[in-house]
Amino acid sequence: MNHDSYPDSYIRGILNTVKTVAMVGFSPNTARPSYFVFKYLNERGFKVIPINPGHAGKEFLGQTCYASLSEVPEPIDMVDIFRAPQFVVPVVEEALKLTPKPRVIWMQLTIRNDEAAAMAEAEGLKVVMNRCPKIEYGRLSSEISWMGINSRTLSNRRAQNLGGGFQRMGLGDGRKPGE
Amino acid sequence: MADAERTPGFDTLAIHAGAKPDPTTGARATPIYQTASYVFDDVDHAASLFGLQAFGNIYTRIGNPTCAVLEERVAALEGGTAALAVASGHAAQVIVMQTLLMPGDEFIASKKLYGGSINQFNHAFKSFGWNVVWADPDDISAFERAITPKTKAIFVESIANPGGTVTDLEPIGAIARKAGIPFIVDNTLASPYLCKPIDFGADIVVHSLTKFLGGHGNSIGGIIVDAGTFNWSRDKKYPMLCEPRPEYAGIVLHETFGNFAFAIACRVLGLRDLGPALSPFNAFLISTGIETLPLRMQRHCDNALAVAEFLSKHPSVAWVSYGSLPGDKYNALAKKYVPKGCGAVMTIGLKGGYEAGVKLVSNVKLFSHLANIGDTKSLIIHPASTTHRQLSDQQKTAAGAGPDVVRLSIGIEDVADIIADLDQGLK
Numbered sequence: 001m002n003h004d005s006y007p008d009s010y011i012r013g014i015l016n017t018v019k020t021v022a023m024v025g026f027s028p029n030t031a032r033p034s035y036f037v038f039k040y041l042n043e044r045g046f047k048v049i050p051i052n053p054g055h056a057g058k059e060f061l062g063q064t065c066y067a068s069l070s071e072v073p074e075p076i077d078m079v080d081i082f083r084a085p086q087f088v089v090p091v092v093e094e095a096l097k098l099t100p101k102p103r104v105i106w107m108q109l110t111i112r113n114d115e116a117a118a119m120a121e122a123e124g125l126k127v128v129m130n131r132c133p134k135i136e137y138g139r140l141s142s143e144i145s146w147m148g149i150n151s152r153t154l155s156n157r158r159a160q161n162l163g164g165g166f167q168r169m170g171l172g173d174g175r176k177p178g179e
Numbered sequence: 180m181a182d183a184e185r186t187p188g189f190d191t192l193a194i195h196a197g198a199k200p201d202p203t204t205g206a207r208a209t210p211i212y213q214t215a216s217y218v219f220d221d222v223d224h225a226a227s228l229f230g231l232q233a234f235g236n237i238y239t240r241i242g243n244p245t246c247a248v249l250e251e252r253v254a255a256l257e258g259g260t261a262a263l264a265v266a267s268g269h270a271a272q273v274i275v276m277q278t279l280l281m282p283g284d285e286f287i288a289s290k291k292l293y294g295g296s297i298n299q300f301n302h303a304f305k306s307f308g309w310n311v312v313w314a315d316p317d318d319i320s321a322f323e324r325a326i327t328p329k330t331k332a333i334f335v336e337s338i339a340n341p342g343g344t345v346t347d348l349e350p351i352g353a354i355a356r357k358a359g360i361p362f363i364v365d366n367t368l369a370s371p372y373l374c375k376p377i378d379f380g381a382d383i384v385v386h387s388l389t390k391f392l393g394g395h396g397n398s399i400g401g402i403i404v405d406a407g408t409f410n411w412s413r414d415k416k417y418p419m420l421c422e423p424r425p426e427y428a429g430i431v432l433h434e435t436f437g438n439f440a441f442a443i444a445c446r447v448l449g450l451r452d453l454g455p456a457l458s459p460f461n462a463f464l465i466s467t468g469i470e471t472l473p474l475r476m477q478r479h480c481d482n483a484l485a486v487a488e489f490l491s492k493h494p495s496v497a498w499v500s501y502g503s504l505p506g507d508k509y510n511a512l513a514k515k516y517v518p519k520g521c522g523a524v525m526t527i528g529l530k531g532g533y534e535a536g537v538k539l540v541s542n543v544k545l546f547s548h549l550a551n552i553g554d555t556k557s558l559i560i561h562p563a564s565t566t567h568r569q570l571s572d573q574q575k576t577a578a579g580a581g582p583d584v585v586r587l588s589i590g591i592e593d594v595a596d597i598i599a600d601l602d603q604g605l606k
Contacts, residue, residue, distance in 0.1 A: 007184050008184070009184070029429075030230070030428065031423065031427070031428050031429040031430045031431075033434055033435045035232075036231075036232045036435060039227065039232050040227070040232060040233060043223070043224075043227065043233065109437045110437070132437070135437070138234045142199060142202070143233075143234040143235065144234050145197060145199075145247055145248075145251050146234050146235055146236055146242060146244060146247050147234050147242065147247070147261070147442075147443065147446070148242070148246075148247050148250030148251060148254065148261050148262050148263055148264070148442060148446070149251065149254070149260065149261040149439050149442070150196075150251055150254040150255050150259060150260055150261055150262075150439075151251065152255070154187055154191070154192075154195040154196065154199075155199045155200075156199075156200065157199070157200065158199060158200040158201060158202045158205055159199060159202040160202075161202060164220065165220025165221065165224060166203075166217070166218070166220060167217070167220060167224065167228075167233070167235040167236065168220065168224075169202065
């Protein structure tokens with residue numbers, strides 16, 4: 001995988017199939033970027049499980065926080081990493097020991113560790129680095145366009161409402177399967 | 180093209196960027212969302228929007244879906260990460276500077292600017308404590324010499340109004356980068372069809388949308404484009420972007436919004452608090468205008484070059500300043516920065532001086548005598564008696580608007596009719 005740029009289909013494929021996301025480096029401070037992403041993805045139908053040893057056992061938006069990935073009592077589809085690049089390898093090592101293994105390792109905007117990425121890819125996991133799943137979701141759902149942000153997408157199909165309100169859009173691209 | 184694996188061309192972006200079919204109705208043309216407010220889905224949704232935790236619409240002073248189409252389109256055409264449309268080009272400049280400067284700070288601006296910007300910088304901005312330091316774009320080292328610890332930005336026009344002169348963007352951008360300050364380029368006269376300043380080091384691009392982007396002289400508007408290139412956190416010089424904001428419970432905008440943080444700051448601090456929002460109806464007219472930008476702009480350039488060639492041989496004309504004209508002082512720069520043409524605007528010097536300028540604007544029958552540029556119609560003005568009237572004689576000459584100078588904005592009419600009108604007007 002070329003980690004300098006990702007095709008939209010690759011990102012869309014990940015966000016359309018993962019349901020349970022463990023967020024390593026979650027902050028309960030509501031002004032921090034990790035809390036923004038945690039809240040946003042929860043509101044878009046993902047189950048985001050916060051991981052932070054300092055807050056283990058507490059609940060945030062109805063989700064129990066755990067001290068580490070290995071303590072999460074359910075399968076994890078994707079690990080979203082909010083840690084500086086030098087701390088990423090141990091997180092990926094821990095993720096690869098899970099049963100079942102997660103399908104995706106995602107490193108947040110500004111975070112890239114090619115060694116960790118190679119480890120995960122060798123085990124068949126998909127890897128995304130230096131991207132934010134909130135921004136990518138907003139971009140591919142067209143929600144981000146409301147903020148004047150260049151979504152770098154064109155389409156002759158309308159964006160799909162997720163239901164439950166006017167301003168929550170889904171990741172469908174307006175095409176039926178196989179179309 | 181839903182997956183954008185193929186990179187669309189400029190003309191395709193001019194039509195499609197930002198404008199997917201309306202999500203609510205399927206309307207293919209961009210609807211005019213003429214509303215002040217938007218209902219919240221529920222209390223949590225409202226809280227998320229106000230806390231900047233969700234993308235969405237709250238109130239048209241902060242954002243509007245019709246304006247958003249325009250913003251995304253211009254961001255795409257300029258190669259930026261995001262844009263913010265506002266009520267005028269002047270409003271764009273106020274918001275940019277308010278986001279970058281604190282009272283007592285300085286910015287360096289090219290001496291060759293639109294007269295309205297010279298006034299804004301010299302008077303209104305100084306009343307806010309934002310101190311302009313002028314530099315001559317024909318002497319690049321002047322920008323470097325003007326930098327002090329208080330300098331927060333460099334501001335130039337890509338093609339300078341009114342002279343038809345071209346600014347050497349790349350070395351000025353390098354000076355800004357070395358000083359760790361953003362390079363702001365007003366790209367109004369070129370439009371992204373002729374020049375994309377981000378390719379030459381611009382960190383922020385501003386426009387008067389009233390001119391070539393809207394293109395039809397029917398709507399006032401301005402826009403700020405974030406190139407996504409500047410590291411706002413590196414030197415901690417820009418508190419609006421790199422410090423916790425009390426307006427939003429301690430959010431740090433650069434950390435939260437990454438490479439479109441400047442556009443967000445301009446929206447959620449500048450536009451929210453200062454208030455110069457663009458009308459959705461104007462946004463509709465301007466984004467419709469942009470769909471034909473590539474066609475119009477090339478025609479403007481082709482007509483302007485023909486007019487410049489005609490006038491350069493005319494016995495009543497002392498000189499023509501138009502960068503694309505062979506032998507022009509700025510021809511080499513024009514070939515580098517605006518190879519498709521130097522736009523529609525040029526100045527000419529009349530051998531008869533001030534009186535001849537007044538006579539020409541009175542004699543023309545097709546050209547409209549007014550203070551605007553970038554209309555489909557050909558326009559004419561004598562800056563010394565109008566737009567640049569408030570400036571001193573020295574400032575007028577420095578800005579390329581001396582007493583003998585007439586500014587033309589060549590329209591997209593039949594070029595033979597344009598030339599015939601000038602010919603009879605000069606007799």
